[in-house]
Amino acid sequence: DGGITQSPKYLFRKEGQNVTLSCEQNLNHDAMYWYRQDPGQGLRLIYYSQIVNDFQKGDIAEGYSVSREKKESFPLTVTSAQKNPTAFYLCASSIFPGLRNTEAFFGQGTRLTVV
């Protein structure tokens, strides 16, 4: 089945540790995105990538890092510099943004908790 797979579904991190959230898609989409969701805050953009080996900061990139070495993969690392990392993280993908069909498809999310 085509889709976006995020893993793990739940993740616990000790303060001061870096953790990496996985996002894989087999939709052959060019663009991939990471959003963070907090209660009552909606979704906020962390990073996005429109092509392999290139990515752009979103509105809340501080404390996060990404890589895009393969078209189908866009992992997100939450570093120890992120002061409040407990949140629900959603990965999404879409076909190349220059085309008309710009809806994004989302994974099932990773809930990160700092303990």
Next chain:
Amino acid sequence: AQKVTQAQTEISVVEKEDVTLDCVYETRDTTYYLFWYKQPPSGELVFLIRRNSFDEQNEISGRYSWNFQKSTSSFNFTITASQVVDSAVYFCALSEANSGNTPLVFGKGTRLSVIA
């Protein structure tokens, strides 16, 4: 700068009632896309509709309908004869397109509870 406002934080209705979710957007682009997504308790966002700025025709899909009005910068979503399965958080989103499509900017969402 682009912005989406969903003023209704939470709405509760009794099953079979109609309900309208409001969405107001801000953009300076002349070409843009508007979206609605549904987020059930499982967490995954489900795409419902995309509308481009040149198409103001209202759309109906089963019990769902959307009213796009550029004059008021609104893209409201109506569920007719609501059902318990409609309970979810609904997000309105905007993508500007004058210089290539930008990533989606979301409103804060409206939590809809449909009570049996």
